[in-house]
Amino acid sequence: MSVRIAPPLPLIFLLMIHKAYSEKEDVRYGSSHICALKNSSVIIGCTFTYPTDRRIEKVFWTKTDVKNADDEYPDLSEDPEYSQRLQYLGDKEQNCTIRLSHVTQKDSHKYYFRFTTDKQNVKWIGKPGLTLTVTDDTDLQVESPERVTEGDSVRLTCKSSCTLTDRATFIWYRNSQPLTERRDTNNQLLLQSVRREDAGRYSCALHGHTYISPAVYLDVTYVSVSISPSGEIVEGDSVTLNCDSNPPAEISWFKGGTFVGSGRIYNISKISSDHSGEYKCKSINEHGEKYSDAVTLNIMYAPRNISVSIIQMLEGDSVTLICSSDSNPPALNFSWFKEDESSAVGSGQSFSALQSGRFYCEAHNQHGSQRSDAVTVTVKGNHNSNWDIPFRYASLTLRLPHWPKAVGLTSTSPQ
The missing domain is CATH 2.60.40.10 (Immunoglobulins)
Incomplete structure (x- = not known):
């Protein structure tokens, strides 16, 4: 006795679906109606099914549902009007997509996909078909916001009553001058961070077409300050x-x-x-x-309010002076002078005075200079001799040794 093992239920289910689907002839189009611009290319999407026990012998497209004298539908690929422009992109399994190039108003028609099999009575034409309408490009128009604020982003769209089914080159114009050219299916012009110079009349066209859409004015609003x-x-x-x-x-x-x-x-x-x-x-x-x-x-000005401060003064040491000023840009150059002397005695914002006298500083930047009032500096000690280091006194304590008394000695008077 032989035993038959049933396949798993999911497999049975899939086989049933495939058998039911494949035993029916059917043609499905991506859309029932396509509108295309003159001279563009059109891709017409299409799929079909047929019984699995049949073999496909011929697939083709036709633009009539009326048979000819040979009891068959005319094949577009054999029509001189289409043979050089029609490209079959599908296969003999389930894809029946075609491309029709350089369409004109004469191509506006209803189209059908047809397949035959190795079984005489298994043939199919996909009714009700697909309608192609070809129009001129005079219906192009630009969609744009009426007003945009400077710094914002804006998209302008070149629209037509027909949807382009193939890649097309859009040419944009501002004030009748070519602006940019795009080679993709995006019919939008993106202006990022809009400037006031972007304001103007925008229009669009398709490459290879003479027609330019009516212009639409884009107004850019702004408020800005300039300095003179x-x-x-x-x-x-x-x-x-x-x-x-x-x-x-x-x-x-x-x-x-x-x-x-x-x-x-x-x-x-x-x-x-x-x-x-x-x-x-x-x-x-x-x-x-x-x-x-x-x-x-930012207002520039020469040094002013110059002042000298004393930050260190030790008896007998040098005196450190600091020069301060108010200026824009800040003063970087400083000169030091001793009263009644024409030549500078030092430079830099700080100065060490080694002698007594009256000193002042002068601050400089590229817009001018100004000097401070003189300050009196007293340095103790004579720094002009070798004895210019002052003495510092310290107390000195002398300790005398403690003499012990002599043991066993007596004092006698002279005789």
């Missing part, structure tokens, strides 16, 4: 701050958080170090209010 003169500002100069805004607005000026003026232009004549700080303007219009980024006024 733009270089180094020295105390005493006249400075102008200009608040530029789009759209035009009512302008207020602030130093830090304090209101200092109004109007598009803020003038400072004979600027001083007190004007140093951060300035910004605020614009107010129908779209709301917006502050500009802050700009810093």
Whole structure:
């Protein structure tokens, strides 16, 4: 007696599904309707099934569901109008995808996939078919926000009533000048960190096409401050701050958080170090209010408020002097003078005076110099002789030895 072992249940289930699916002829299209632009390439997706006990003999596409005199549907690959433009991308198993290149309005039609098998009565045409519509490119248009703020990112999209099914080259224009060219299926132009120079009229086109879409204006709103003169500002100069805004607005000026003026232009004549700080303007219009980024006024000036301080003074030692100043940029060069002497006696911010006298310092930067008042320094001791080191006295105690008394000696008087 023979024993038959049944396959596992999941396998039985899969076999049943495959048998049921494969015993039915069927054609499925990726879409029932495709719209393509003139001169573009179209990929028409397609799959098919057939009984597993049959062998596929022929696969082809046709654009009619009416048989010819030979009781068969015309094969597009044999049609001179299509033979050079039609490429079969599929196989004889289940993929029936094709590519149709350089389409024109004459290609607008309904198309069907057809297959035959080695069994005479097992043939199939995929009805109701797929409709291809080819249009001119005059329906291209740019989609863009009406207004964007400087510093933001924005995407512009070149749209058509037809979805392109193949890679296409998009050409973008700003103010009728070619801007960029992209070779991918992304029909978007990304502007990152938009600048005011990006404002303008944008349009798009397809490479190889003469038609350019209607232009759409992209408006960039901004508020910014500029300084004139733009270089180094020295105390005493006249400075102008200009608040530029789009759209035009009512302008207020602030130093830090304090209101200092109004109007598009803020003038400072004979600027001083007190004007140093951060300035910004605020614009107010129908779209709301917006502050500009802050700009810093850094006022340069020559040394001033020069002073000398004594930080060390020991009796008989040298005296150390320190020169202090207020300047921008900070003073890096210092000279020391003794009153009634024309030549400098030292340099550097600190100075060791070895002699008594009146001394002053002079601080320098690239914008000028200034000297301090003289200070009187007294150095004790004569540093001009070999005896210039002062004496220091210490007490001295002499201890006499203790003499012991003589043992067994007596004192006698002279006779």
